[in-house]
Amino acid sequence: MTDAEFFHQRQTKNGPHVGKVVAAVSMIELIGGLARIKDRTEVQEAAAAKFRLLHERAQIGGARAMDYARQRVDTSGSQQDANAEIGEDARRQYRDAVQGLGMVRSNIVERVVVFDQSISMIAGNGARSRMRATRELMAALDDLAVQFKLSPRQP
Numbered sequence: 001m002t003d004a005e006f007f008h009q010r011q012t013k014n015g016p017h018v019g020k021v022v023a024a025v026s027m028i029e030l031i032g033g034l035a036r037i038k039d040r041t042e043v044q045e046a047a048a049a050k051f052r053l054l055h056e057r058a059q060i061g062g063a064r065a066m067d068y069a070r071q072r073v074d075t076s077g078s079q080q081d082a083n084a085e086i087g088e089d090a091r092r093q094y095r096d097a098v099q100g101l102g103m104v105r106s107n108i109v110e111r112v113v114v115f116d117q118s119i120s121m122i123a124g125n126g127a128r129s130r131m132r133a134t135r136e137l138m139a140a141l142d143d144l145a146v147q148f149k150l151s152p153r154q155p
Contacts, residue, residue, distance in 0.1 A: 001019065006018075030049050030052070031045055031048040031049050031052065032048070032052060032112060032114055032116040033111075033115075033117055033119075034048045034112055034137075036119075039138075043141075043142070043145045043151045044138060044141040044145065046148075046150045047141045047142075047145040047148055047150055047151075048113045048144075050144075050148050051094075051097060051109060051110075051113055053090075054093050054094040055094060055110070055114045057087060057089075058087060058091040058094045059087070060087035097148075100144075100147050101140050101143060105136060105139075106140070108136055108137050119134050119137070
């Protein structure tokens, strides 16, 4: 929103919505394959979103793409230290989350939340195996919510 639009809204409207813009949020982009599961809680969604964000931020390294054809204007040092710190912190939190869940449970969460796979792709077409995998996923997300301090205690 431009400054002029904000100023116009302040003159013509009142209330808490002045200066705010409605944005469409894709749940698939936020929580991956968990968006297809109906009986999820807000805490599980928040844990999944944080897990996915940590996975993405953990990929940040010190190297950046450069366009050598573009003229250099700023010759000061790069912000690689800040990028490295963000990536290192995310890698530490992600590693702690994976270790807290264990390899099997973290694999299920990663495949559904990060790589957007369906429960059927993980567990097969059997109803029992899909229900078991769904229960395991939801329990793992509840544990992540406690670990991320999004939920005070285990439900």
